[in-house]
Amino acid sequence: MSAEFETDFWKDAKSRKVWDEIVPGEPRKTIPYLLTLEAIHAYCRSVGDLHPLYFDEAYAKASPYKGLIAPPAIHILLMFACTPADDWMRSPGTINAGQSWSYNIPARPGDTITLQARALDKFIKKDRLFAVHDNVFFNQHGQVICAGRGQTIRPV
DSSP states (O other), X not given: OOSOOOOOTTTTGGGSOOGGGOOTTOBOOOOOEEOOHHHHHHHHHHHTOOOHHHHOHHHHHTSTTOXXXXXXXXXXXXXXXXXXXXXXXXXXXXXEEEEEXXXXXXXXXXXXXXXXXXXXXXXXXXXXXXXXXXXXXXXXXXXXXXXXXXXXXXXX
């Protein structure tokens, strides 16, 4: 379990699973990720979200959350942090064709995040390769942080 993950998404492109290897219903291999305050801050700064709930301990403690939290969209970082280098969702050239997320509880610094994910379906439409997938993120207590379903257009 590492707080670091590779940010060169082209590095392992040749090892990624391709269209023919996506099996609907098959769980994807995932890895636990320790979410650090530093990772939350780096993510927030990269997207320009400087809300005090993510940075100011006193402010966050006085809020209904009773402490620092991660922004809901942290699942973007977690998607990459919780998947190994050969995961098909990491393929360069993937296009997001739509997604829907539900948020249950916030992720917090120090949470160990796990992901349950799978392809639900795959199909070809207008010569494009689509994959429908679902993803559920949990904290170390087994509580659902967020869950989403989406479609991606896969590279040829």
